[in-house]
Amino acid sequence: MASIFAFVKLFENKEYAEDFVNGKLFMNTIRSFKEYRDKSGELRGDDHEGIIAMYQPSQLGELKLGDVTILPSELAAPIVIHGEHLLNQNVFCIYSLNSRGYDNVSEETIREFKKTLELHNSCFGLGKYCVVVTNASExxxxxxxxxxxxxxxxxxxxVDYFDEREFHGEMPLEKLGYQKRSMFKEQREYRIKIDTMRKLPDHYTLNVGDLSDITALTTPAELNEKLEIKLPDGTNA
Known part of the structure; x- marks a missing residue:
């Protein structure tokens, strides 16, 4: 099981960063991420959000639509099935500094491990301010x-990341809403997902109380510059 050392939330607007420090978690619907179109390569939008199954053409038999038969070879892309109820749920997405992929860290792997924890360059487009949550469990x-x-x-x-070129079948029921394509894996995302059961799904702000005692405001570049890993034997990176 992966250990989570800290969380990092990126914001383009400093006011939004301060709202988060005050405990206001702005949660969009999963549908909004499915329909969002990235304008500057920021990787917020994903038309595969909220999927419950994906079927590869090479692993399908014939498809029939009335009297029309469609052969797998005639399909241009995998068949993606979305869950309507899942799309209406709200999520708060945050970057996690976690140990996934490392059962242990040694002198030989510490630098590689540190590189894994650093904010990837592809995430910088998500915002110029970042709030570090220094006490993940709290x-x-x-x-x-x-x-x-x-x-x-x-x-x-x-969030788990799957290879969209190979995955075939239904998503695990317990992980619905926590599955993204491998192209997003550098975001190392952690999610909070809620079902407000509203008739008209919309964004929602969950107030979790003041977070100023367990957060620090910085920038993505400063975070990577200040990040340091130290092993019990004194080895650091």
């Missing part, structure tokens, strides 16, 4: 308390 606890106090159905967890 942040998770406050989110869970807030969700419970509102009576929402909710869950929290790391």
């Amino acid at each position: 942040f998770i606890k406050r989110c869970q308390v807030a969700i419970k106090s509102k009576g929402f159905h909710g869950s929290l967890g790391l």
Whole structure:
């Protein structure tokens, strides 16, 4: 199981960063990410958001639409199926500094591990300000308390990344809303997902209380520059 050392949330607007420090978690619907079109390569939009299944043409038999038969060789791309109810749920997305991919870290792997934890260049386009959550477990606890106090159905967890060229079948039920294509893997995303059960789904702000005691405001470049890893034997990077 991966350990989470800290969270990082990027913002283009300093006012939004300060709102987060004050405990206001702005949560868009999953549908909004599906329909969003990136303008500057920021990788916010993903038309595969909210999928519940993907079927590769090479692994399908014939498809029939009435009297029309469609052969797998005639399909230009995988068949992607979205979940309507899933698309209506709200998510808060945040970058996680986690140990996924490393069972242990040694003197030989510490520099590679540090590189994994650093914000990837592809994430810089998501915002010029970033808020570092220095106590991950306390942040998770406050989110869970807030969700419970509102009576929402909710869950929290790391996003898994799949190879869209190879994956075939239904997404695991327990991971719906936590699956993204491998092209987004550098975001190392952690999500908070809630179902507000509203008739007209829209963005929602979850108030988890003041976070100023467990956060620090900086920039992506400064975060990478100041990040340091130290092993028990004193080895650092």
